[in-house]
Structures are given as structure tokens and as C-alpha cells.
Amino acid sequence: MDLHRGQIAAVIVEPIAANMGVVPPKSGFLRALRDLCSRHGALLIFDEVITGFRICYGGAQTLFGITPDLTTLGKIIGGGLPVAAYGGRRDLMDRVAPLGPVYQGGTLSGNPLAMSAGIASLDLLAAPGFYESLDARARRLGDGLVAVLSETGAPATAVRAGSLLTLFFSREPVTDYAAAKKCDTRRFAEFFRGMLDRGVFLAPSQFEALFVSAAHTDADIDRTLAACCESLAAVAG
Numbered sequence: 001m002d003l004h005r006g007q008i009a010a011v012i013v014e015p016i017a018a019n020m021g022v023v024p025p026k027s028g029f030l031r032a033l034r035d036l037c038s039r040h041g042a043l044l045i046f047d048e049v050i051t052g053f054r055i056c057y058g059g060a061q062t063l064f065g066i067t068p069d070l071t072t073l074g075k076i077i078g079g080g081l082p083v084a085a086y087g088g089r090r091d092l093m094d095r096v097a098p099l100g101p102v103y104q105g106g107t108l109s110g111n112p113l114a115m116s117a118g119i120a121s122l123d124l125l126a127a128p129g130f131y132e133s134l135d136a137r138a139r140r141l142g143d144g145l146v147a148v149l150s151e152t153g154a155p156a157t158a159v160r161a162g163s164l165l166t167l168f169f170s171r172e173p174v175t176d177y178a179a180a181k182k183c184d185t186r187r188f189a190e191f192f193r194g195m196l197d198r199g200v201f202l203a204p205s206q207f208e209a210l211f212v213s214a215a216h217t218d219a220d221i222d223r224t225l226a227a228c229c230e231s232l233a234a235v236a237g
Contacts, residue, residue: 001040010043010069011036015060018050018209020180021166022159030066037069043092049074049084050209053122055162056131063162079121083114130214137221138163138212144225154232155184165210167191167228180207187235194231200224 001008011033017023037044046068051060053076061068070088077083084106087093097103108114124130142160145167149156156169168174169184169191188206195202200223202210212221 001036001042005040008040008042010045012045012047014047014050015064015066016051016055016161016164017177018164019207020177021168021174021183021207022161022164022209023174023176023180024159024161025064026175030064034066034068043069045070045072047072049076050164051162052076053125054164054211057125077118077121078114079117081111081114081117082108083111083118124214134163134212134214137216137218138165140218141165141212141221141224144221145228148225148229148232152229152232152236154236155187156232163212165212166208167210169206183207190235191231194234195227198227198230200227 013030013033015030016025034044036042046059046061046066048059048061048071052071052073053059055063059071059073061071068088070086070092073085073087075081075083077085094100095102138160142158142165145158145165148154149158155171156167157171157173159166159168159174166174167188168180169187170179170182172179172182174180174183183206185206192202192204202208
């Protein structure tokens, strides 16, 4: 910011990184971004395509108490149907047509099916106790993974942020992209195949996040942990 003073239009960030596996921000990081952007006249944009409505009803920005200038959201707001949205400060949104000169359009803008699914999804998410129940399920899976790793001695670490989880095949804490790149993708591939053989289909990349949903039951979590125990034991050597 100091080196390129007056030349940086915006800072775009996932408030909780989830495209290199789940990596929560270090304490004070997001607040420092907010302060820097405000001081230098740059926009702070939160990409909440993954974290939006999964962490809490107001997204990661509510969890951390940081207000970005703009927010992007994806199909989480449509129950998985193709829909996306962005929003932010009134003075910025007033620059979008028809009020302002910035044109925005899309083939699926205002699609009736996606909008209906979105309204139904948001109603379900707003139900009292929804996120407490979701977090309890995710904590049960996350704590179970930590216990399984200790039991099997597998060279991996489990990271959880709300209902988002990642099993990193690294014995060192993964706190940034450089650390994520050091993960053992060969071992992950073996683990993935082991889980698939045991009837649990994970995302096929080491750097995808796992999502616990309201549809998952305690039995689902128990079955997943049992499969993890066998699969991790097989790749621990």
C-alpha cells in the first residue's frame, strides 16, 4: 500500500481461505486489511462464495466483526442452484445501472427457480438453533478426525472453521499458501481412494474444503470417521 500509494483500487480476499484447504486468518489480519484499505482509499472486497452462510447467517464478516465495502456470494444462497449476488455500501451500489454508469447483467439474473430456492434456503438457515446444530455436527467430525489422527499416527493435521474442514497431509500447521503447497498429495490420493472404497466420496483434491451440512446425521459422521480410521491407518506407514 505504501509502495503503490494511490494506485491500488481494491483488495480482494477470502476472509477464511478455502481454495487451498481451510486456513483461518491470523488474529488481526482482517482488521489490518480493513484499516489499510480505509486509510488508502481502496475497497475491501470479501469473497464469501464459500464462507457465506456456511460460517453463520451473516457470513465470516459477521463472525469477525469486519465490514467490507463489497461482498460476493455464490450458489449457497440458492440451495445449490446457479445463482450469485454481490452487495455493499450504498454509494457503490448506486453506481450500478440503472442508477449509475456500471452495467451488470447475466443470463440467469432473476431466474425464478433459483430465486425461489434461495428464499426457501434462507428461511431454513434463519430458523432458531440452525447454526448451533450445524456447528455441533461439524465439531463432532472435526474432533473425531483429530482423535483418529492421534490413534493412527497418520502424517496429517485437521483444520476446522465452522462447518468447513480440511485434512492436510502435513505434520506442520498449514497457515498460508506456501505451507499448503508442501502437503503430501500422493498420500492424499491414497487416502481418497481408501475412502472411496469404503463408500465415502470426498472432493478429489487435497486443497478442497469438506462441508458439513444440515442433511448429515450422526450416523453419517460415525460412518465417515470409521472409514477415516481405516483409510488413514492404511496410509500411515
